[in-house]
Amino acid sequence: MDKADKGLTVEAKKCINIGLLGLGTVGSGVVQLLTANQDHIAQRAGLNLKVKKALVRDINRARQVDTSLVSLTTEPNDILADPDIQVVVEVMGGQEPALSYIMEALSQGKHVVTANKDLLATHGKELFAAAKEAGVDLYFEASVGGGIPIIRPLKDCLAGNNIKKVYGIVNGTTNYILTKMEQGDTYEAALKEAQAKGFAEADPSSDVMGLDAARKIAILASISFGARVIEDDVSCVGIQDLEPLDLAYAKELGYKVKLLALAQEVNGALEVRVHPCLVPEQHPLASVDGVLNAIAVQGDAVGEVMFYGQGAGQMPTASAVVGDLIEVAHNIVSGVKGRNGCTCFTTKPLCPPAKAEASYFVRLEVQDKPGVMAKVATAFGNAGVSLWSVIQKRQTEQGAEIVIVTHPALGQSFEQALSVLQSYPEIFNIHQPMIVEGVEAYVAGVN
Numbered sequence: 548m549d550k551a552d553k554g555l556t557v558e559a560k561k562c563i564n565i566g567l568l569g570l571g572t573v574g575s576g577v578v579q580l581l582t583a584n585q586d587h588i589a590q591r592a593g594l595n596l597k598v599k600k601a602l603v604r605d606i607n608r609a610r611q612v613d614t615s616l617v618s619l620t621t622e623p624n625d626i627l628a629d630p631d632i633q634v635v636v637e638v639m640g641g642q643e644p645a646l647s648y649i650m651e652a653l654s655q656g657k658h659v660v661t662a663n664k665d666l667l668a669t670h671g672k673e674l675f676a677a678a679k680e681a682g683v684d685l686y687f688e689a690s691v692g693g694g695i696p697i698i699r700p701l702k703d704c705l706a707g708n709n710i711k712k713v714y715g716i717v718n719g720t721t722n723y724i725l726t727k728m729e730q731g732d733t734y735e736a737a738l739k740e741a742q743a744k745g746f747a748e749a750d751p752s753s754d755v756m757g758l759d760a761a762r763k764i765a766i767l768a769s770i771s772f773g774a775r776v777i778e779d780d781v782s783c784v785g786i787q788d789l790e791p792l793d794l795a796y797a798k799e800l801g802y803k804v805k806l807l808a809l810a811q812e813v814n815g816a817l818e819v820r821v822h823p824c825l826v827p828e829q830h831p832l833a834s835v836d837g838v839l840n841a842i843a844v845q846g847d848a849v850g851e852v853m854f855y856g857q858g859a860g861q862m863p864t865a866s867a868v869v870g871d872l873i874e875v876a877h878n879i880v881s882g883v884k885g886r887n888g889c890t891c892f893t894t895k896p897l898c899p900p901a902k903a904e905a906s907y908f909v910r911l912e913v914q915d916k917p918g919v920m921a922k923v924a925t926a927f928g929n930a931g932v933s934l935w936s937v938i939q940k941r942q943t944e945q946g947a948e949i950v951i952v953t954h955p956a957l958g959q960s961f962e963q964a965l966s967v968l969q970s971y972p973e974i975f976n977i978h979q980p981m982i983v984e985g986v987e988a989y990v991a992g993v994n
């Protein structure tokens with residue numbers, strides 16, 4: 548605390564007025580947390596943080612917070628044009644009108660805190676440019692990993708490192724579904740249960756198809772590698788075509804199946820993808836189950852660090868938003884502006900999946916007759932893909948099942964082998980391939 552502040556009560560200090568755009572799950576959590584921990588937060592922030600107004604769609608809707616403390620409005624300008632509101636918290640979600648409202652808030656000289664990954668993964672560049680021009684702060688810790696601190700650790704604590712790789716489980720819905728499928732549930736049953744428990748939306752497509760994870764890894768990649776990555780740059784495969792059998796076979800091989808979001812630099816290019824992956828059982832990510840999230844970061848100085856916790860939910864997400872508000876308050880108190888500016892200082896080419904190397908797991912349903920295994924092995928061999936393991940599994944009604952794990956191979960070589968296999972009448976079905984993380988390390992470990 549400054550000498551000048553000594554002896555002053557918190558009440559005697561200035562107050563920062565906050566305007567909330569949205570008072571749903573996260574917005575209500577922010578009000579609850581600011582109220583419950585008011586004194587503690589004021590001490591940390593150096594200022595009182597007060598929610599003055601909240602924008603909603605339906606003013607008559609029942610709220611999870613005491614609305615006598617917050618004035619509700621359906622008119623955005625009541626907040627955006629209010630000169631007493633210094634900080635706008637955008638927790639309404641979606642693209643528009645959230646984007647226009649944030650741009651207007653920034654142009655009015657208001658600091659902005661947002662939890663909106665959809666916006667940042669598509670319009671990050673213009674948002675940061677607008678914040679810079681206005682000389683204000685734009686914070687977004689809650690946009691990735693909910694309550695898990697990852698944005699500021701990457702921007703600040705790990706800033707001295709060359710980041711090699713950032714990867715992890717960034718979507719709780721899919722992790723919950725995979726955890727249930729591991730226990731034998733079908734995809735459909737696991738999804739239904741996730742919806743019943745409130746872990747999945749009525750329309751789960753953005754989660755199960757990997758789009759939510761793609762937005763998050765686009766944000767993490769942009770910060771980690773100092774080059775703008777947007778949602779459309781992310782190669783994305785979801786979990787909707789997986790079957791419990793895939794997870795059971797993975798388990799037999801010593802792996803768990805996780806939807807991993809990953810960004811890494813390969814020969815100066817960025818490989819950024821979301822894909823169902825086999826993770827060795829010994830890896831810390833393998834034990835991240837249910838709705839929990841975890842993100843691992845590899846830096847040249849720090850080695851590997853991992854961040855683990857609740858990747859969504861009302862109070863964890865409110866925790867991240869309020870942490871950002873305290874940071875904004877610090878900046879206001881110290882007269883510093885634009886401290887959380889854009890960190891995309893350069894551009895980097897993308898490494899498309901075809902040019903990236905990975906080990907693959909794939910399950911084939913084949914005719915059970917002599918020579919089929921040899922044809923499969925030849926198709927991979929001709930494409931330049933060497934096989935780490937080929938196991939003939941159970942008999943099926945039509946024939947047999949073969950489970951293949953490859954050594955690291957170019958994506959285009961693997962696809963070439965699959966397209967040859969597709970043309971063979973003896974191959975009935977090629978199931979969703981998965982990427983095997985750390986197969987080389989695992990092989991070395993067991994040998």
Ligand SMILES: NC(=O)c1ccc[n+]([C@@H]2O[C@H](COP(=O)([O-])OP(=O)(O)OC[C@H]3O[C@@H](n4cnc5c(N)ncnc54)[C@H](OP(=O)(O)O)[C@@H]3O)[C@@H](O)[C@H]2O)c1
Pocket residue numbers: 568569570571572573574602603604605606608621637638639640641643644662663664665689690693858859860861864
């Ligand atoms: N929920 C989580 O666990 C979580 C975690 C991390 C990040 N986030 C992000 O946080 C943001 C908010 O999520 P949420 O779960 O709190 O959403 P939510 O419960 O649906 O709340 C959205 C709020 O915004 C208001 N709103 C939406 N569109 C509006 C419009 N056009 N005009 C005025 N008000 C509007 C709604 O008003 P009404 O109440 O009147 O309908 C509601 O109060 C999203 O960007 C989300 O991705 C959420």
